[in-house]
Amino acid sequence: xxxxxxxxxxxxxxxxxxxxxxxxxxxxxxxxxxxxxxxxxxxxxxxxxxxxxxxxxxxxxxxxxxxxxxxxxxxxxxxxxxxxxxxxxxxxxxxxxxxxxxxxxxxxxxxxxxxxxxxxxxxxxxxxxxxxxxxxxxxxxxxxxxxxxxxxxxxxxxxxxxxxxxxxxxxxxxxxxxxxxxxxxxxxxxxxxxxxxxxxxxxxxxxxxxxxxxxxxxxxxxxxxxxxxxxxxxxxxxxxxxxxxxxxxxxxxxxxxxxxxxxxxxxxxxxxxxxxxxxxxxxxxxxxxxxxxxxxxxxxxxxxxxxxxxxxxxxxxxxxxxxxxxxxxxxxxxxxxxxxxxxxxxxxxxxxxxxxxxxxxxxxxxxxxxxxxxxxxxxxxxxxxxxxxxxxxxxxxxxxxxxxxxxxxxxxxxxxxxxxxxxxxxxxxxxxxxxxxxxxxxxxxxxxxxxxxxxxxxxxxxxxxxxxxxxxxxxxxxxxxxxxxxxxx
Ligand SMILES: Cc1cc2nc3c(=O)[nH]c(=O)nc-3n(C[C@H](O)[C@H](O)[C@H](O)COP(=O)(O)OP(=O)(O)OC[C@H]3O[C@@H](n4cnc5c(N)ncnc54)[C@H](O)[C@@H]3O)c2cc1C
Numbered sequence: 001x002x003x004x005x006x007x008x009x010x011x012x013x014x015x016x017x018x019x020x021x022x023x024x025x026x027x028x029x030x031x032x033x034x035x036x037x038x039x040x041x042x043x044x045x046x047x048x049x050x051x052x053x054x055x056x057x058x059x060x061x062x063x064x065x066x067x068x069x070x071x072x073x074x075x076x077x078x079x080x081x082x083x084x085x086x087x088x089x090x091x092x093x094x095x096x097x098x099x100x101x102x103x104x105x106x107x108x109x110x111x112x113x114x115x116x117x118x119x120x121x122x123x124x125x126x127x128x129x130x131x132x133x134x135x136x137x138x139x140x141x142x143x144x145x146x147x148x149x150x151x152x153x154x155x156x157x158x159x160x161x162x163x164x165x166x167x168x169x170x171x172x173x174x175x176x177x178x179x180x181x182x183x184x185x186x187x188x189x190x191x192x193x194x195x196x197x198x199x200x201x202x203x204x205x206x207x208x209x210x211x212x213x214x215x216x217x218x219x220x221x222x223x224x225x226x227x228x229x230x231x232x233x234x235x236x237x238x239x240x241x242x243x244x245x246x247x248x249x250x251x252x253x254x255x256x257x258x259x260x261x262x263x264x265x266x267x268x269x270x271x272x273x274x275x276x277x278x279x280x281x282x283x284x285x286x287x288x289x290x291x292x293x294x295x296x297x298x299x300x301x302x303x304x305x306x307x308x309x310x311x312x313x314x315x316x317x318x319x320x321x322x323x324x325x326x327x328x329x330x331x332x333x334x335x336x337x338x339x340x341x342x343x344x345x346x347x348x349x350x351x352x353x354x355x356x357x358x359x360x361x362x363x364x365x366x367x368x369x370x371x372x373x374x375x376x377x378x379x380x381x382x383x384x385x386x387x388x389x390x391x392x393x394x395x396x397x398x399x400x401x402x403x404x405x406x407x408x409x410x411x412x413x414x415x416x417x418x419x420x421x422x423x424x425x426x427x428x429x430x431x432x433x434x435x436x437x438x439x440x441x442x443x444x445x446x447x448x449x450x451x452x453x454x455x456x457x458x459x460x461x462x463x464x465x466x467x468x469x470x471x472x473x474x475x476x477x478x479x480x481x482x483x484x485x486x487x488x489x
Contacts, residue, residue, distance in 0.1 A: 001194075002202040008484045009193060009204055010034045011180045011246055012212035014045030015052075016454025016473040018163035020210040022123060023481025025170045033204070034167070035178040035195055037213075038241045043160070043176060045214045046238035046426060046455065049279045050156035053130050053467035054474075055092075055144040056113035059083050066118075067127040067147050078137060079129065084144035086110050092144075092465040096310055100461035102258070108435045109468075109475050116474040124166050125159070126151040135389060142309050145467050155280075180213065180246055183450075187254025187441040190449040208449045208484035211439070212477065215427040215455040216244025217264060218276065226261050226429060230325065235269060235423040236276040242426075247456050250431055255447065256440045259458025261429035265469075266316030268292075269423035270347050271326050281346040284420045285312050286339040288406050289388065290331040291376055292420070294322035297359065297368035299376070304405035306391065309466035316422030326421050328362050330373075332412040338388055349416035358415045375399055377409040426469070430458030437480035449487055451480035 008029040010021045013036030021032045036043050058064060061081040068076065089110045093101050121127065128150040132139045149159040167174065178197045184205070185191035192205040216222040218240050224232035251257060269282040285308040294300055301318045305311050319327045331339065331349075343349070352358035355373055359366035379396035386394050386408050396403045431439050431452045438446035453476035455469065 002200065003205060004202065005205045006031050006033050007206065008032045008208045008210070009206040010210045010212060011193065012036065012045060012214060012454070013038060013043045013174060013176070014047035014212060014214060014454060015050075015159055015163065015470060016047075016477045017210070017212035018160070018167055019474050019477035020212055020451070020453055020481040020484070021167055021172045022163070022170060023478045024208075024210070024485040025167075025172055026123070027482045027485035029485035032172045034172060034174045035180055035193070036174060036176050037179040038176065038239070040176045042239070042241065043174075044157065044239070045242055047160055048156050049238045049277065050159075050470065051280050052148050052156050052159045052470055053145045054117060054148055054470050055084070055089065055465060055467040056117045056471050057084055057086050057089055057110060057144075058114060058146075064146055067121055068129070079139045079146070080141070081146055082143070088143065089113065092310070093468070096463040096465050097461040100260070101459060104435055105433070105459060108479075109472055112475045112478075113471050116471070116478050119478060120149070120474060125149050125162050133389070140389065142307065142466070145309075180249075183209070183249050183253050185253070185449070187447055188445075190447055206449070208451065208487040210477070210480045210484050211246055211250060211431070211450070211452040211456050212454045213246035213456050214239070214242035214244075215430065216247055217242055217424045217427045219243040223424065223427075226427065227264055228262055230320070233325065234266065234320065235273065235278060235421060237267070237269065237278045237282070237423045237425045240276045242455070244427075247430060250439065250450075250452075253447075254441045255450070256432035256442045256444065257429060257458055258432035259428045259430050260461040261458075263428040263460070263462055265313040265425035265428070265460070265464050266320065266422045267312045267425060268315050268319050268327075268329070268420040271419040271421040272347065278423055281342060282423065283340070283342055284329060284418055286331070286335075286343060287315065287329050289335040289338045289408070290329055291373070291403070291410065292319075292327050292329050293364070293369065293372055294327050295324055295364060297364040297372050299372060299401060300327075302401045302404050304395070304403040304407060306405075311463075312466065313425070313464040314462065316424070319420055320422035326419055328364070329418045329420055330358070330410060331416045332410045333414065334408055334412050336416060343418065347418065349418055351414045351416055353413045353415075355415060358417055362417050362419070373410050376403075377411060380407045380409050382409075426455040428458065428460045430456050433457050433476065436483050437476045438483065451484050453477040453480045
């Protein structure tokens with residue numbers, strides 16, 4: 001078998017991989033090669049489908065201004081940019097993971113998020129403002145998520161195209177259709193990889209290896225194995241190439257695991273979309289402004305617990321747990337103006353002038369749906385004003401489950417229903433790394449030369465604050481790349 005010698009090898013072709021490769025080259029690695037399983041037209045893993053929002057610690061408008069140099073002052077003055085503090089980021093991570101996220105790793109994530117995002121700007125990534133609502137001419141954002149990378153194309157591919165251009169300019173080689181089929185070495189020292197491409201199998205001897213091969217979410221067999229009953233039937237929001245074999249090979253080598261192995265990021269998505277590579281078009285995150293019922297006509301979770309960015313990643317699971325793994329989001333005409341454009345552009349509502357008619361159209365017993373909505377309407381605290389711009393405290397009283405915010409009566413026809421199911425984004429179970437992005441073995445010692453970043457790392461439990469994945473990628477990839485370079489020299 002042919003053998004090459006390359007000091008630093010990065011496995012994967014998503015954003016974590018590019019960030020690690022660029023950091024390694026910048027830190028002096030003489031040669032860096034990226035191995036991407038997918039063919040060129042499909043490169044980039046989940047990052048290709050990502051909205052690429054970034055949640056990170058920043059101090060306010062002066063700092064954000066440096067990311068938007070081309071925006072004119074009049075426009076910039078319209079942006080409402082309160083700071084997002086380390087305490088807020090820590091609080092969000094702790095709360096949604098039920099206190100289970102590693103203290104050490106979350107400290108690194110939070111404390112290095114600012115420097116890592118500035119590093120992206122310094123190496124040449126271009127930015128624009130992220131999703132917002134405009135009220136009286138002011139632009140309001142989700143806390144901590146004001147900007148994201150866009151160089152013109154938009155979406156996740158935009159970030160990847162920018163990274164690829166930067167990496168190519170630095171002399172980093174990206175090999176497509178290059179599946180990593182084995183790791184060489186043992187649980188004390190990594191020695192390289194075996195690569196399978198369409199023409200041959202060959203070995204690369206490497207001093208350092210950075211694993212950025214994503215999670216196992218696109219493997220139905222592994223979803224069934226780790227995520228429980230019927231998880232093999234989940235729709236997959238991202239890349240079909242993220243089938244988790246590199247993660248499994250590393251575990252077989254003796255790597256330690258971390259994160260929530262029966263947990264995953266799973267969101268409510270349009271039930272009519274295909275099974276894989278669905279992207280953001282199918283996102284149905286407007287549930288905070290209506291009610292969601294199962295096919296029996298009953299509500300089953302608190303739709304207004306918090307902003308969707310703090311609940312969407314677990315709400316997919318709530319839907320998957322219902323009969324047939326399907327549910328219906330129901331809105332009246334007071335709520336429909338609040339729905340994201342994706343509701344209008346990428347699907348059609350099931351519409352009816354009466355609840356009876358709507359129930360028949362979605363095959364729910366009309367008497368039950370009428371009862372659910374009547375009961376909900378009379379439980380709404382109408383004395384509290386409705387305010388979509390904040391947690392308004394307008395809740396229900398006396399029904400279970402409660403709706404904690406944005407509870408509004410459903411009484412202005414025509415009524416709209418959207419069929420939703422749960423779509424998996426990425427699995428939470430992965431490899432255990434330390435604060436230097438080194439992969440640990442089961443004796444808790446670093447495997448010399450082996451680093452990891454991105455979805456292949458186990459970090460989250462139960463739930464996830466939106467837009468933390470991309471930030472985790474850049475924070476740990478920067479560390480992994482720099483340390484891999486030091487080892488690879
Ligand atoms: C629809 C959608 C929207 C999202 N929106 C956001 C967002 O707004 N903000 C945010 O923070 N996160 C978001 N995410 C999550 C985010 O995209 C991921 O956390 C991130 O892409 C993970 O990056 P990664 O590089 O670790 O993995 P990936 O991007 O999945 O890359 C893994 C790479 O490994 C390659 N690979 C797999 N197996 C092998 C093998 N055997 N050999 C060689 N290569 C292999 C794959 O082909 C791929 O290139 C979103 C995800 C989806 C699907």
